[in-house]
Amino acid sequence: MIVYLVRRLGQSLLALVAMAILVFIGVYFIGNPVDVLINPEATQADIIATTERLGLDKPLYQQFGIFVMNALQGDLGTSFVYGRPALDIILERLPATMELALVALLLSVGIGIPLGVWAGLRPYSIAGRSIMGGSLLGFSLPNFWQGMLLILIFAVILGWLPAGGRGETTEFLGLQVSFLTLDGLSHLILPAINLALFKMSLIIRLARANTREVCLQDYVKFARAKGLSGRRVVLVHVLKNIMIPVVTIIGLELGSMVAFAIVTETVFAWPGMGKLLIDSINLLDRPVIVAYLMLTVLIIVAINLLVDVIYSLLDPRIRLSEMNG
Amino acid sequence: MKMRALTLPIVAGLAAAGISPATAQELAIGLKSEATSMDPQFHQLSTNIQVAKNIFEALTTQDAVQKVTPGLAESWEAIDDTTWRFNLREGVTFHDGSEFTARDVIYSFCRIPLVQNSPSPFTIYSAGIADMTAEDDHTLTITTKATNPLLPTELWSLAIVSADTLGAEEEITYGPDGTCEGMGEVPQAPAFNSPDVAVGTGPYKLETYTRGSEVVLSRFDEYWGGTPDWERVVMRPITSDGPRVAALLAGDVDMIESPPIQDLPRIEDAGLKVVDALSNRVIYLHMQQLEDAPGISGTDGENPLLDPRVREAISLSINRDAIVERIMGGYAVAAGELLPPPMFGTSERPVDPYDPERAKELLAEAGYPDGFSITLGTPNDRYINDEQVAQAVAQMLAQIGIDTRVDASTASQFFSRRNDLEFPIYMAGWGASSGDMSSPLKSLVATYDPDTGMGPTNAGRYSNPEMDALLLEAMSTIDDTKRDRMLQEAETMVLNDYGIIPLHYEQTVWAMKPNLSYEPRVDQYTMATKVEPASE
């Protein structure tokens, strides 16, 4: 297992490096950030001086060399826009994104699994069919359009919830979080639903299919025949057996939630790192873009590894070293 | 049904909690973009400046129509062409209680070149200062390297920080370009995120700065200009237009800047107040004046834009009123000049008429009866409805036979591509921060010369030596009447030649609760200090 983990980690690091190189070079060719950032009244001499100060006058390979040297020491560069270490800026935004992603995940699992199991147990009932219809809709609505509709309905027409922003935050375990105050919570609801809906539909479908499969298994039929109450059968057998695929999906989807948060954060002006990425792309703030990617990739890799480990713990039949072949 | 009865009050409760009550004590403003730093000398960007202006002040100020008025300097005079004397205000204190003197001014100017990593440094204003001496604590002489009639105007951009708070030595001696002595350890931009360092003389003190979320200011009770109106000011960046408007409609904030024009009717219907002002920003078309221009076809390799008749045709083909009415929702003014009259150096030149027939004739006279094809470059996230305006222009050019393809990109790519001369014709905007005609003339149409710093934004490479000479003369004339006349003449030369085609002046709009009032500003700044409870 350790050999497997080390190998996985090695491959991911390789991907990380490749991505960093690609993005570094790519952003270099898009344009000169000084063109956007500098006051338009600045003269050519000012532009050149600023370009030099940001180290952008050096040839690409030299800039890259400096970046690598610093990166090896844990310094991912200084943001062109903010004049502060890129990593610090992203880490400031990380809690907002993680809070959003976790709440969305909680929603999608907390609502998705019960609904999916329900639909799986009573596939032909009206409720079962409606749940599946709803999940198809959730699955088909593009994330950003659905976000717009949520704003239109709940913020503009009904005026129940704020349309964007993060609202009041409080400190919790040293991090700024929203969910502890009413104001923060009210700002959190719509973006979290927006981010959760797609995954929820996915989980409903998954839970339903697995439930149906499990219900047809002999031991469940047997349990029922034995006279166990319907509820107990569901709770003990069905849930236990659908956990493995669900955990996998949850793990994998948490990573994609962090990425999809880019869209949600843009629609709801949520001050997370996805919004930062879009802004940084627009301003060609290369250190922030590269640092964002490296951090996100690291998070995803870590989650994937964690899922693999949990997977093997949940189902002793699976040995990690075999998954690799 | 039971479920709904349960959830409704909860949701309603949440919404109620989300609304910060607009007592006269607190003001919440939704901004379009976020300040990148609290250091007033870090990034020369309107977003930063408008926040900093609440905390820091400068020697001069500009009122809502960009007229220069006294700030921390009570009065000033030009002793000769390059020497100015400023009499500083007495009895002014910084937020931490220290007294404001000439030493703070010298320190502030000295610090500008020492600010590291600035993406757009303030040195473009400070570099022209050769020497500064304090005659006494409240009298200061400034010597400039060249004649600069705009010095008092430019000084408004240079924020005064506290020498003592930032750790300067007792004696500070000025030296140009970062050669000052006695500066001590100069704190860098990130340090200003702390209220202990971001100390100014302005009406509000920095309370907290939470990046990505909000800037909170609190009243400075000892402010020399009288007690500020608000106990607490919260400035919150809400960068997406829709959510910003929704935040105002929902009552989350009391005021927002730049509501999208198309949403104004809705905002007014909701009983909110909208104020607007003509800005100092003109949207213009610039045309490539080098022999080989890219992106043109159907002309046998020639550049049709070299012919002034073609340029005139382009101007006459544009229905500026339709753009103002339809695309800008009436919140713009058709432009005939590079700066809206009556600002300094304008000549009240009439707007070019919409005359597609005459435009077609001119094209035919120039030898292009069937028109040609061209690419129009435009940013899509920089000016109000920029991409829409460019498409409308393309539509109008198509009507006279110039087949126009719109090439829209984000500002980051657009400016780099424009500076690489990739567009035969492009649309952009110019805001004259000094409120003076020399600004657009110098940057947009003066002959491009990296050595003298003329024409830095002249990516059409228009060149008119006669105009250049007149402009240079104007720029070193202290007498305002003469300067005004010279600038008018220079501008007329360019416009008669259709060297640049003005489209419209943007209007800046603010929307707020009906119990507030804000004097709309030409420079587009949103300043909490100028927001007042409306007298009813």
Next chain:
Amino acid sequence: MTEIATNTPVRIDSPSKRIAKQFIEDPVAVVGLILFGLVALIAIAAPWLAPQNPYDLAQLNIMDSSLPPGETSFDTEMTYWLGTDQQGRDMLSAIMYGLRISLLVATVSLALAITIGTIVGVFAAFFGGRLDSIIMRIVDLQLSFPAILIALILLALLGRGVDKVIMALVIVQWAYYARTVRSSAMVERSKDYIDAARCLGLPSRRIMFRHLLPNCVPPLIVVATVQIAQAIALEATLSFLGVGVPITEPSLGLLIANGYDYLLSGNYWISVFPGIALVVTIIAINLVGDRLRDVLNPRLQK
């Protein structure tokens, strides 16, 4: 809504007739198929069906801008059934053409991704060994990153353009097909008939493409239907984020994004109608996909 035929096992190599018969047993899926056919027809025939060519600037007039549905043009007789956008563009025509771009981007990228993925997948399965493990490692690695992130970064670097969006979609999608084809080819490879073909001395290429490949088609179709819906949604999202197709060739996603600015002001039609068109398209494809999955291969349920 759709029923999974778990209790009626279907053999992978069942004849297409039987598949069709099973398919139409589910009326919802049939509705989906009809809807999709309609959408595809509109997209293909847009230049002939649309009342206006929304890309021909000379045909537009900004005096007609932002008209609500049902209004008539100020100078021509034309009625704008779905209203106009801020350029005076007929929304009905814009949606038809937008659908065309959206489907074009999705299908071209699908075709390219399937081709690349299939070739890679079959090669990996057929030759096995080191090549297989390297390819699959790359595939796994890529699939572990969210498609939207990869596409967003790629397009931020490449710039806007239909061709560039297609390229980005191919890059994020090929791995799905490679993995699908490889896994079903692996199953097939171990079967007797492949061994027999090898013994007969048939060339590898022939075995791969004549014998292995046809058996990988059913799972491929299932993945493709899921992916094409995803591709349409992804393209729309990218355009919404400002890195997709250019303004001169608006897809449905870009139309919605344009309308986003007008949503609050009550000009709902600019955003809502293209949104409905997009959702109907995706739902139709998903309905068909769901049914196909049940019919073709019950084991592939996800």
